[in-house]
Structure formats: structure tokens, C-alpha cells
Amino acid sequence: MAIKKDIYDLIIVGAGPAGLAGAVYAARYQLKVLIIGQIPGGIAGTAHKVCNFPSYPEIKGMELMMKMIEQVKKNKVEIKQEIVENIQKENDLFEIKTNKEEYATKKVILAMGTKRRKLGIKDEEKFIGKGVSYCATCDAGFYKGKIVGVVGGSDAALTAALLLANISKKVYLIYRKSDFVRAEQAWVKQVSNNKKIQVLFDTEVKTLLGDKKISGIEVETKNKKQKIDLEGIFIEIGSVPNTKLAQKLGLTLEKIQIKVDKEQKTNVEGIFAAGDITNNVFKQIVTACAEGSIAAYVIYKELKSEE
Numbered sequence: 001m002a003i004k005k006d007i008y009d010l011i012i013v014g015a016g017p018a019g020l021a022g023a024v025y026a027a028r029y030q031l032k033v034l035i036i037g038q039i040p041g042g043i044a045g046t047a048h049k050v051c052n053f054p055s056y057p058e059i060k061g062m063e064l065m066m067k068m069i070e071q072v073k074k075n076k077v078e079i080k081q082e083i084v085e086n087i088q089k090e091n092d093l094f095e096i097k098t099n100k101e102e103y104a105t106k107k108v109i110l111a112m113g114t115k116r117r118k119l120g121i122k123d124e125e126k127f128i129g130k131g132v133s134y135c136a137t138c139d140a141g142f143y144k145g146k147i148v149g150v151v152g153g154s155d156a157a158l159t160a161a162l163l164l165a166n167i168s169k170k171v172y173l174i175y176r177k178s179d180f181v182r183a184e185q186a187w188v189k190q191v192s193n194n195k196k197i198q199v200l201f202d203t204e205v206k207t208l209l210g211d212k213k214i215s216g217i218e219v220e221t222k223n224k225k226q227k228i229d230l231e232g233i234f235i236e237i238g239s240v241p242n243t244k245l246a247q248k249l250g251l252t253l254e255k256i257q258i259k260v261d262k263e264q265k266t267n268v269e270g271i272f273a274a275g276d277i278t279n280n281v282f283k284q285i286v287t288a289c290a291e292g293s294i295a296a297y298v299i300y301k302e303l304k305s306e307e
Contacts, residue, residue: 010031013112015081017042019037022111036080036096040081046136082098082100089270113275117237131213146231158188200219203221254279
């Protein structure tokens with residue numbers, strides 16, 4: 001692999017909260033750092049509202065991410081919107097190949113976050129952008145005055161339903177369990193008090209109806225099926241870590257997440273991981289920022305000790 005002459009102290013793969021926070025700390029430690037991320041802000045940027053990040057009682061996800069990105073740029077860290085295709089270790093350096101360029105670095109932080117789970121039913125891929133969406137924040141505006149559905153029972157699903165209720169005519173909130181056990185009670189209360197939201201517990205979406213775009217869905221509730229007319233369905237059933245690169249590198253996984261220690265180290269020397277991609281139990285913007293920052297600090301200490 002032909003590598004550019006520049007050698008970075010640290011390359012962070014992923015431009016979500018973990019990667020951005022890690023870059024700020026690394027830059028302040030005077031490390032030569034680069035972020036490579038396909039989507040600046042990551043999945044956090046799609047949040048309708050963030051109400052538990054210290055300093056902001058309430059802020060839109062993308063607004064918060066733009067503030068972090070601005071801080072990163074003020075610290076003179078470049079963010080390259082590229083797709084990392086391969087990482088391999090050659091002697092004391094990691095060689096990183098993207099869809100556009102090749103780089104070399106002494107240390108790596110993997111902070112690729114997660115990707116949205118899909119329902120896995122027929123025609124789901126066919127209707128993406130034609131009634132099927134995985135981002136209410138991105139696509140809610142297309143459904144003004146229309147009837148829509150939201151699938152899921154997490155905070156993300158409930159906040160998506162609340163956002164859509166401000167715009168759409170009616171919202172069906174469809175959840176396969178009998179109660180919102182995973183959601184914050186503050187969101188549950190708001191959903192319960194919103195007359196435009198109809199909750200369907202113990203219900204699963206079985207079929208997407210329509211020709212060129214969605215015209216309805218078929219759901220099953222306690223072995224009884226019914227059709228619901230709607231024009232959009234928002235899938236909010238969680239996410240899975242982007243661990244394809246981790247598997248290539250031979251990193252140890254715990255279930256489907258990268259296993260790290262208290263210093264965010266993986267089992268491969270020189271490779272760290274932070275954020276939702278790791279096996280740490282609490283998946284929040286604030287914890288992702290902390291993990292990225294810890295990794296940057298440990299990397300700084302290691303590089304200083306090698307001088």
C-alpha cells in the first residue's frame with residue numbers, strides 16, 4: 001500500500017460524539033489527529049431532541065453535533081468524509097485505506113457507532129424513501145397532515161412519535177411488547193397525553209402495502225390481523241454496532257460489540273474503541289464523549305512515554 005508521507009499520531013474512524021470528543025482532547029494534547037467519518041455527527045445528529053446532555057436543558061441532535069464539529073474545527077482538526085475500507089498494521093504503523101485515499105497513523109480509535117436495525121420484512125428495501133424511513137428528524141417534514149406509523153418502544157421511538165404528532169394528522173405507535181419498559185417515563189407520559197398518538201401494544205408489522213409507495217400496513221395483534229391505512233412508517237427499533245472493520249482486525253467482541261477495558265483499549269495493541277460500538281453498558285451521547293476523551297488521554301500518555 002502506497003502511503004502518503006504524512007504520518008498521524010492518531011486517526012479516529014467515526015465522526016459521532018465519541019470521535020469528535022476524542023479529537024478535541026487529542027488536539028489539545030498537541031497530537032496530530034485526523035477524523036475519517038462518513039456522516040459528521042453520526043446517528044446522534046438524527047435525534048429530535050436531546051434533553052439529558054449537561055449544559056443544554058433541550059437541544060436538537062444535529063444542533064448539538066454541529067457545535068461539537070465547530071469545536072473540533074477550531075482545534076484545527078480535519079474531518080474527511082470518506083469510507084474506511086481496510087485497516088492493517090505494518091511494523092509500528094497502521095495503514096488505513098479509504099474509498100479516496102490512504103493514510104498512516106501510530107494509533108487508532110474506532111468510533112463508528114451503530115447502524116439502524118431493520119424490520120426484515122418483504123419490500124422494506126423497496127420502500128425506503130417511498131414511505132419507509134429510519135430517521136424521523138430527517139423525514140418528518142414530508143408527512144405534514146398525513147397519517148404515519150412509528151415502530152418501536154424505546155426513547156427514540158417515543159420521541160419520533162411526538163415529533164411526528166406536531167406535523168402529521170395521526171400517528172400510530174406500534175410496539176411488540178405490552179408496555180414501554182425501555183423508555184423514560186417523561187416520554188411515556190407525553191405520548192399518553194397526546195391525542196394524535198394511538199399506541200398499539202403487543203403488535204407487530206407483518207406486511208407493507210402499496211405499489212410505488214406505501215399506502216398502508218398489515219399488523220398482527222395477539223394473532224389477529226388488521227390493515228391500517230397510512231403513508232409513512234418510521235422504523236425505530238434500535239441499532240447494531242458497525243463492527244465489520246473490527247472483525248477484519250481480529251478484535252475481541254462481546255456479543256456484537258467491541259470489548260474494551262477501562263482505558264478503552266482493545267485486544268490489539270494501538271487500537272482503541274469508544275462510543276456505541278463498545279461493550280460499555282450505557283449508550284448515551286455523554287458517555288460516548290467520555291469514552292472518546294479517555295482513549296485520547298491514554299494515547300497521549302503512551303506516545304509521550306515512547307519519545
